[in-house]
Amino acid sequence: MLEVRELGKEVDNGGMPLVILQQISFSVMSGETVAIIGASGSGKSTLLGLLAGLDVATAGEVVLAGQPLSGLDEDARAALRGRGLGFVFQSFQLLPALTALENVMLPLELAGRSDASTVAHTWLQRVGLGERLHHYPKHLSGGEQQRVALARAFAPQPSLVLADEPTGNLDAVTGAQIIDLMFELNAREGTTLILVTHDAALAARCQRVLQLQAGRLLA
Numbered sequence: 001m002l003e004v005r006e007l008g009k010e011v012d013n014g015g016m017p018l019v020i021l022q023q024i025s026f027s028v029m030s031g032e033t034v035a036i037i038g039a040s041g042s043g044k045s046t047l048l049g050l051l052a053g054l055d056v057a058t059a060g061e062v063v064l065a066g067q068p069l070s071g072l073d074e075d076a077r078a079a080l081r082g083r084g085l086g087f088v089f090q091s092f093q094l095l096p097a098l099t100a101l102e103n104v105m106l107p108l109e110l111a112g113r114s115d116a117s118t119v120a121h122t123w124l125q126r127v128g129l130g131e132r133l134h135h136y137p138k139h140l141s142g143g144e145q146q147r148v149a150l151a152r153a154f155a156p157q158p159s160l161v162l163a164d165e166p167t168g169n170l171d172a173v174t175g176a177q178i179i180d181l182m183f184e185l186n187a188r189e190g191t192t193l194i195l196v197t198h199d200a201a202l203a204a205r206c207q208r209v210l211q212l213q214a215g216r217l218l219a
Helices: 044-051 074-084 100-110 116-126 142-154 172-189 200-204
Strands: 002-013 016-028 033-037 059-064 085-089 160-164 192-196 208-213
Touching: 002 044, 016 044, 016 059, 016 208, 033 044, 033 200, 044 059, 044 160, 044 192, 074 085, 085 142, 100 116, 100 142, 116 142, 142 160, 142 172, 172 192
Parallel strands: 033 192, 033 208, 085 160, 160 192
Antiparallel strands: 002 016, 002 059
16 A cells, blocks of 8 residues: 655755654555654654655655655645545644535545535434534534544545544543544545554554654664
């Protein structure tokens, strides 16, 4: 599903290069669940952005489903994400002007699905929000917003879901419920899951844990 080869990322820091990631190499098999852990500033979120093609590496390569990302321009990377990637963010990233149903419909409509409303409706029922279809994000609790985000991520049937601190803005009880739901959906759909987390309990639910330290992957 995913191969990372000697990946590196540097940014300019007032004329001096700031190394964020260096010589990161690993692979992820289809259907595998992988946690990326590490202290704040270790490069976890940057790595996730590179895996998704949201950012461009300064060294190395990311090969997603057989496609090297370095050979794609921004539009082509966006098209690849639309076809095969789902995202779950710490801050939910729901569009405030859209209802729960419309938020889940959006990636389906962008993919040209004529059944976007029906599919979105079904997925909101699956995550326990069948009575919240027409509620806007501001009228939903944090846990409910993350359930909408899970429905949005899984509804297009992606081959890979990337989650960045998916329980970071939730209390312990709600976070545990979201973890259970995410892994349940992932198992049923046979999706590959890569998540960034500070939560040791969440990381332990994954089949494999990768640890970053100061921009390097520990053995």
